[in-house]
Amino acid sequence: MQRLSLGRSMLGGAAVVALLLGCGGLNGPPFVFSEGEPTALKATSGELLYVANEGAADGVTILTYPQGKYVATITNIGGPTGICSDASGNVWVSAYDDQTRKFYLYRFVHGGTKPIETLRVPGGAYGCAIDRATGDLATWAAFAGSAGEVDVFPGARHGKPTVYKTTFQPLFGTYDNRGNIFADGIVNSGDFIFEELAKGSKSFALVRLNKPAINPGSVQWDGKYVVVGEGFVSSGPVLYRVQVSANRGRVVHSVVLQGLGVPVRFWIEDGNVVAGQGRHAGRQLGLYDYPAGGKRVGVFSGFHNPMGMTVSVAAQ
Numbered sequence: 001m002q003r004l005s006l007g008r009s010m011l012g013g014a015a016v017v018a019l020l021l022g023c024g025g026l027n028g029p030p031f032v033f034s035e036g037e038p039t040a041l042k043a044t045s046g047e048l049l050y051v052a053n054e055g056a057a058d059g060v061t062i063l064t065y066p067q068g069k070y071v072a073t074i075t076n077i078g079g080p081t082g083i084c085s086d087a088s089g090n091v092w093v094s095a096y097d098d099q100t101r102k103f104y105l106y107r108f109v110h111g112g113t114k115p116i117e118t119l120r121v122p123g124g125a126y127g128c129a130i131d132r133a134t135g136d137l138a139t140w141a142a143f144a145g146s147a148g149e150v151d152v153f154p155g156a157r158h159g160k161p162t163v164y165k166t167t168f169q170p171l172f173g174t175y176d177n178r179g180n181i182f183a184d185g186i187v188n189s190g191d192f193i194f195e196e197l198a199k200g201s202k203s204f205a206l207v208r209l210n211k212p213a214i215n216p217g218s219v220q221w222d223g224k225y226v227v228v229g230e231g232f233v234s235s236g237p238v239l240y241r242v243q244v245s246a247n248r249g250r251v252v253h254s255v256v257l258q259g260l261g262v263p264v265r266f267w268i269e270d271g272n273v274v275a276g277q278g279r280h281a282g283r284q285l286g287l288y289d290y291p292a293g294g295k296r297v298g299v300f301s302g303f304h305n306p307m308g309m310t311v312s313v314a315a316q
Contacts (some may be wrong), residue, residue, distance in 0.1 A: 046314035048111060049274065050091050051285065053082035054305040060093055061303060062111070066272060066287060068300050074113050077106050082127030083256050085310040086135065092141055092156075105139060107156070110312050119158060123149045127308060130156070131175040138181055140168035146188035150197065150204075151182065166204050168193045172265075174219045174226065182207070182226050182244070184216040192216055194228060196244060207244055211251040217264040218308070222291075225252060231262025239266065239273070241291065255293035259286060269311035270280035272297075276306050285309065 015250075049065040059075035060083065078097035085091045089110030096103050103125040106115035124141030131138070137156035142148040148170045151161035166183075173183035179199035187193050192213040195204040217237065218231020225241040228250075239255035257264065257275050266275035273290040282305040287298035 011125055038305055048312045049309065050083055050085040050312060051303055051309045052093060052301050052307045054307050055079055058304040062249055072113050077184050080307055081125060083308040083310045084128040085312045086130040087132040089312045089315045091310060091312050092128050092137060094128050097310040119153060121151060123151050123163060127172060129174045131179055138173065140170040140173055140183060142171060142185060171216050172219045174221050176221045176226055182219055184219055184228055186216060194249060205247055207249045209248055209251060211240060215263045218266045222267055222268050229264040229266055231264055236260060237262050237264035253291060255291050257288055257293050258295050263304060267309045267311055274309055
C-alpha cells in the first residue's frame with residue numbers, strides 16, 4: 001500500500017488544495033503582539049506553546065503561553081508531522097526520519113528539548129491525540145486512495161499498536177472525554193468526511209454533519225463539544241462545535257476566525273484558541289478568544305508552515 005506523503009499534494013480535490021503549503025523559514029525568535037484590547041488573554045503560570053514546523057531544520061518551536069516569549073527549539077528528530085500533549089504536560093511529536101524512512105513518536109517532558117521516550121510507528125504518523133483519562137496515544141496515517149489507518153498505543157507504551165483501518169484518509173483527530181476517537185479527512189473523490197471510532201468498537205462510522213464542510217482542519221475536544229475545523233474557500237475558516245449522537249453531528253455553534261486562510265490548524269486552551277494562518281501566511285499563528293472567535297487578539301510569528309500546535313500545562 002502506498003503511503004501518502006504529507007509533503008506533496010497527492011490528496012486531490014478542492015478539499016485539500018492548501019493543506020500543506022507554506023513559505024519561509026524560521027528567522028529569529030517568534031513574538032506576540034496585541035491587535036486590540038487583550039481581554040481574551042488569560043495569562044497562566046508555566047504554560048508553554050509548542051509549534052511543530054514543517055521540515056527537520058526548523059523543528060519544534062517552544063514559546064511561553066500566551067505571552068509568546070521564545071524559549072527553545074527542538075531539533076534532531078526528523079521532520080515534524082504533528083503534535084499533542086497530555087494532562088501531565090508531556091508533549092508528543094510525530095515525525096518522519098528521512099534517513100531511516102520511518103515514522104516515530106517522541107515524548108518530551110514539559111519544557112524539555114530532548115526526547116525521553118521514542119515509539120516506532122509502523123503505519124505512519126501524521127498527527128497524534130491523547131486520551132487524557134487512560135493515557136492512550138493515537139496517531140493516524142493517510143494512504144493513496146480512500147484508505148488509511150489509526151494506530152493506538154494503549155497507555156502510550158512500547159509494543160505493537162492496535163490498528164484500525166479506515167476507508168478514508170484521516171488527516172486530523174481527537175479523543176473526547178469518553179474515549180471515543182473522532183477524525184476528519186477526505187475520501188478518494190477529495191470530499192470532506194467526518195467519522196467516529198466509538199470506544200470498544202472495531203471500526204469507524206460516518207458522522208453526518210448538518211452544516212456544509214469542504215476543507216478538513218484540526219479536530220479537538222473543548223470539554224463539551226467536538227470541535228471540527230472547516231474552511232470555506234469563499235468565507236474563510238470556521239470551527240464547528242459539534243454535538244454527536246447516533247451518527248449525526250449537530251453544529252451547535254460556529255466560531256468564525258477572521259484573518260485566516262484555509263485549512264485551519266488550531267489548539268484550544270484557557271479560553272483562547274491558537275490557529276494556523278493558512279497557505280498565504282505560513283509563518284504566523286493567530287490568537288483568538290474562544291468560543292467568541294472574531295478578530296485576533298494577538299499574533300505569534302516566525303514559524304515555517306506549522307504542521308500543528310499544542311499547549312503544555314506544567315504538572316501541579
